[in-house]
Amino acid sequence: xxxxxxxxxxxxxxxxxxxxxxxxxxxxxxxxxxxxxxxxxxxxxxxxxxxxxxxxxxxxxxxxxxxxxxxxxxxxxxxxxxxxxxxxxxxxxxxxxxxxxxxxxxxxxxxxxxxxxxxxxxxxxxxxxxxxxxxxxxxxxxxxxxxxxxxxxxxxxxxxxxxxxxxxxxxxxxxxxxxxxxxxxxxxxxxxxxxxxxxxxxxxxxxxxxxxxxxxxxxxxxxxx
Amino acid sequence: xxxxxxxxxxxxxxxxxxxxxxxxxxxxxxxxxxxxxxxxxxxxxxxxxxxxxxxxxxxxxxxxxxxxxxxxxxxxxxxxxxxxxxxxxxxxxxxxxxxxxxxxxxxxxxxxxxxxxxxxxxxxxxxxxxxxxxxxxxxxxxxxxxxxxxxxxxxxxxxxxxxxxxxxxxxxxxxxxxxxxxxxxxxxxxxxxxxxxxxxxxxxxxxxxxxxxxxxxxxxxxxxxxxxxxxxxxxxxxxxxxxxxxxxxxxxxxxxxxxxxxxxxxxxxxxxxxxxxxxxxxxxxxxxxxxxxxxxxxxxxxxxxx
Amino acid sequence: xxxxxxxxxxxxxxxxxxxxxxxxxxxxxxxxxxxxxxxxxxxxxxxxxxxxxxxxxxxxxxxxxxxxxxxxxxxxxxxxxxxxxxxxxxxxxxxxxxxxxxxxxxxxxxxxxxxxxxxxxxxxxxxxxxxxxxxxxxxxxxxxxxxxxxxxxxxxxxxxxxxxxxxxxxxxxxxxxxxxxxxxxxxxxxxxxxxxxxxxxxxxxxxxxxxxxxxxxxxxxxxxxxxxxxxxxxx
Numbered sequence: 001x002x003x004x005x006x007x008x009x010x011x012x013x014x015x016x017x018x019x020x021x022x023x024x025x026x027x028x029x030x031x032x033x034x035x036x037x038x039x040x041x042x043x044x045x046x047x048x049x050x051x052x053x054x055x056x057x058x059x060x061x062x063x064x065x066x067x068x069x070x071x072x073x074x075x076x077x078x079x080x081x082x083x084x085x086x087x088x089x090x091x092x093x094x095x096x097x098x099x100x101x102x103x104x105x106x107x108x109x110x111x112x113x114x115x116x117x118x119x120x121x122x123x124x125x126x127x128x129x130x131x132x133x134x135x136x137x138x139x140x141x142x143x144x145x146x147x148x149x150x151x152x153x154x155x156x157x158x159x160x161x162x163x164x165x166x167x168x169x170x171x172x173x174x175x176x177x178x179x180x181x182x183x184x185x186x187x188x189x190x191x192x193x194x195x196x197x198x199x200x201x202x203x204x205x206x207x208x209x210x211x212x213x214x215x216x217x218x219x220x221x222x223x224x225x
Numbered sequence: 226x227x228x229x230x231x232x233x234x235x236x237x238x239x240x241x242x243x244x245x246x247x248x249x250x251x252x253x254x255x256x257x258x259x260x261x262x263x264x265x266x267x268x269x270x271x272x273x274x275x276x277x278x279x280x281x282x283x284x285x286x287x288x289x290x291x292x293x294x295x296x297x298x299x300x301x302x303x304x305x306x307x308x309x310x311x312x313x314x315x316x317x318x319x320x321x322x323x324x325x326x327x328x329x330x331x332x333x334x335x336x337x338x339x340x341x342x343x344x345x346x347x348x349x350x351x352x353x354x355x356x357x358x359x360x361x362x363x364x365x366x367x368x369x370x371x372x373x374x375x376x377x378x379x380x381x382x383x384x385x386x387x388x389x390x391x392x393x394x395x396x397x398x399x400x401x402x403x404x405x406x407x408x409x410x411x412x413x414x415x416x417x418x419x420x421x422x423x424x425x426x427x428x429x430x431x432x433x434x435x436x437x438x439x440x441x442x443x444x445x446x447x448x449x450x451x452x453x454x455x456x457x458x459x460x461x462x463x464x465x466x467x468x469x470x471x472x473x474x475x476x477x478x479x480x481x482x483x484x485x486x487x488x489x490x491x492x493x494x495x496x497x498x499x500x501x502x503x504x505x506x507x508x509x510x511x512x513x514x515x516x517x518x519x520x521x522x523x524x525x526x527x528x529x530x531x
Numbered sequence: 532x533x534x535x536x537x538x539x540x541x542x543x544x545x546x547x548x549x550x551x552x553x554x555x556x557x558x559x560x561x562x563x564x565x566x567x568x569x570x571x572x573x574x575x576x577x578x579x580x581x582x583x584x585x586x587x588x589x590x591x592x593x594x595x596x597x598x599x600x601x602x603x604x605x606x607x608x609x610x611x612x613x614x615x616x617x618x619x620x621x622x623x624x625x626x627x628x629x630x631x632x633x634x635x636x637x638x639x640x641x642x643x644x645x646x647x648x649x650x651x652x653x654x655x656x657x658x659x660x661x662x663x664x665x666x667x668x669x670x671x672x673x674x675x676x677x678x679x680x681x682x683x684x685x686x687x688x689x690x691x692x693x694x695x696x697x698x699x700x701x702x703x704x705x706x707x708x709x710x711x712x713x714x715x716x717x718x719x720x721x722x723x724x725x726x727x728x729x730x731x732x733x734x735x736x737x738x739x740x741x742x743x744x745x746x747x748x749x750x751x752x753x754x755x756x757x758x759x760x761x762x763x764x765x766x
Contacts, residue, residue: 021516074686074730076693076704079723082711090300090309158602165604169697171300171309176606180299183610184272186431187514191614195607202602304714396699399712422551425709426699435617436699 018189026178026193033174033201036095036164041157043096044103051104052111053137062112069105077102077163081170095167102163103156110152114145143216150213154206161202165194175201265293266482269315271306272299273430274510274517275364275450275503279319281521282494283476289531290490302398302428303328311352316482321364322356323470325349325477327406334405338471355480357491359473360498362450366406366469368462369447371437375460382463386444387417395420396436397446398428406469407446414468420444450500452508474498497528537717538724547721552705554725561702561729565689568624572631572688573681580636580680584643584673585665593640597633605630605691613698623695630691631684638680642673675745682737690730693722703729 019026055065080098088094118141126140142149165176173180175198182191266287270280277298284294297315300306307328309315322341326333329348335341338359349356370380378389386393401407402423411417426432429447437445438457447454447461454461476491506524509515525531541547547554583593605626612622646669654668670677693704706722709715 015514018516021519071727071731074690074727075723076690076707076726078693078704079707079719079726082707082719083716083723085305085308086716089312090297090305090314161602162604165606168606169301171297171305176604177299179604179607179610180272182614183431184277184299185274185510185514185517186434186614188611188614191607191611195604195611198604198607199599199602202604203599206598206602302712304711399709403713424699425705425712431613432618432699435613439618441618 013188014192015187015189018187019193022190026197029173029175029177029194030197030201032172032177033161033164033198036092036099036167036172036174037157037160037205039096040099040103040160040164041153043100044107044156045153047100048104048107048111051108052115055108055112056115066109066112069108073102073105077166078169081167085170090171092172094170095164095172099160099163099167103160106156106159107149107152110155111145111149114148114152115141117148118144146216147213150209150216154209154213157205157209158202161198161205165198174198264291264484264486265295266317266478266487267295267297267315268317269296269300269306269309270298270319271303272301273428273448275448275507276319277517278503278506278510278521279474279498281518282498282525283317283319283491285522285525285531286490286494287487290486292487292490310354310477310479313479317476317478317487320356320475320477321472322359322475323365323406323472325356326470327404331403331405333470336467336470338473341471341473349477350480353480354477355483357476357478357483357488358495359475360495362474362498362500362503363472364448364450364474364500364503365472367447367449367464369437369445369454369459370443370462371440372458372460374443380460380462382465383411383415383417384465386411386462387415390417390420393420393443394422394424394441395444395446396424396426396433396442399425401425401446410468414466450504450507452504452511455504455508456512474503494525494530497530534717534720538720541717541721542724557701557703557705558725558729560700561689561692561695561704561726564620564623564627564692564695564700564702565685565733568627568692569631569681569685569688571624572628572684573635575628576632576635577639577677580639581643581665581670581673581677584640585661585669587644590640590644594637597636600629600633600636603629605694606697609694609698618699620695620700622698623692623700626694627688627692631688634683634687635677635680638676638683639673642676642680643669645676646672675741678737678741678744682734682741685737686730686734689733690726693726 051065055062077098080101081094084094084097088097122140122144123136126136131140164172164174165179167173168176168180175194178190178194178197182188182194268280268284268287270276280296280298284296287294300309300315303324306315306318307325310318322338322345323335326335326341326345326348330344333344335344342356342359345356368383368386374380374393378393379385380389395408397407402425403409405413408420408423424436424442426436426442426445429445429451433442433445433447434453436442437459444462447459449461453459474495476495478487502524506520509520510517522531550556579593583589608629609622609626612625616622650668650672651664654664659667692702693707695702696704696708703722703726706718706725710718710720710722
């Protein structure tokens, strides 16, 4: 077994000049990452809402929806993206549909759990006060469900930021593109930049969303979410 | 009160980021339907260093010719990239005539450059694609072994594999198992039986290179212009029978995007790319770890093409 | 839809079930990567989570570092380690272990902290040493959460071990990568289904283990509480 010359360790781990020369590529990757994440979470939230409401309104739908979403979540993301390629090719639909599906799965469960967790007494009080169902939903149930829903948004966002990197294998990737560049060229610098930036991005997003969660539901701060 | 203000501020920031991300920065979200404007071309590439160099060369000479160029490089393997070309999501690819032919027609048996190009043209035309003039440069699929393995089993040509195949582990891209020019071809043309094991890695990429270096495979699929072959002192087994088709570097593009302006620029470039030149450029990226775009542009400047 | 037919044909073809490239062999490889990585992760994470939970200090730091760990992209770690050490199992094990550590740390810490202060003080009052408190009192109470953490980790790792195929190793991810390269979509779909099924089975199996491992005392305590509540209502 020949141990080849340690070409990689001899090369620098971080070539700062590479970073300097490729700042615009790095920024493009970061921007693509933000766009894919933002759109996926946005669409996921919009689509999860009616599904969650349906599950609450018609209890028989509850178990099937939860079961179905739970199962879909175990499908490896790469497989999903690969299977979408014949339909949407290299266009943004391929990563976006897959990513949205995963955020949808997380958000539906949290929305349902959150809305269900609202005390029966509170709901009955609102009805007694003459609130219409819509008003009850928006002014009473949703705000109370907010901590659990926001926890879902947090998990969905951090998960999506990670999943976006996987889309590099199908022509997208955001910061994941930097992983592939490092892999193809056998050169650690873009790799390290990509890993560090995507980890920081996920961490920052989590912190940002925690503050939103605090702000939107100050009464729930004591509770463990 | 302060908490609520902090929370609302954070929410506002989130919203702003979301709007900015969706609204601005259209460039990063390319891949949508680009207008088939005569003077704009999207150049794509698959995922190995030579492709990056070639694509950057195409982009540079097209820019010089006054064409609007966008690049979408390192997209993945041909399975991702060629369908994108067929759908018009990219408009130009550096390709290898033999490989495209077997991609489009796995049963193809053409071997010389002329035969390959003749067989290829109608297949491309059916998809609104066209191959421009080929380069003299060829990057052929080949089999490599380490010096050690070559001496131990006395390997110089592919025929020499026949008696010892059962003791050797072979590695290459997953499709090697099924492609006519891959393992089935070795059986059909050289009569080489089953190897001890086939490891599905990549096509001459980092996995195959590392596995060959470390001895996890004995025989690896490589490409003849790769710089790592010379750097590691590997032995490329000689072909004694016609199996591998010609693999001239050739630009393949969408017919409607290949205007005269584009064609002239690319044909002038293709004529100057030779196998030796290409190998040298690959070594600069593979071994010296130079940046592909820089390597491409420096060479083009030297050649007086930009 | 013929896709379903092709998938079933692929799954039931006899070649799939024998040999080194067969489903059983690949499943074993897949589980090997997953279980080894989770075991290493547990060996690292449990002492940290339990230790910090017992001492009661440094929890915030531990939790935040753990969250940072959750933010690391597994694919990136995989490729990075590969670029540094080359072909072999090390890149896969490092990436999967990194993925498995955070849930175990967080859950163990929270589990240990959930022990009633009174219970701890009572134990100390009885003359138990720190170690005894940890083993005889805190750990048993923390067990449900500790097990939940291990369960979450393991299932996540099983679902992510498809990464091994990306660096040329085995496991069920091979069907995804090979199917993609050979343009054999039923193979990709088959691989996806197999991984999903394996993840679900892992979740169920560990659920069983959890019921077996959680101290009967805790189970009894909640049963007693339920009976007590019923009695009070009747009164």
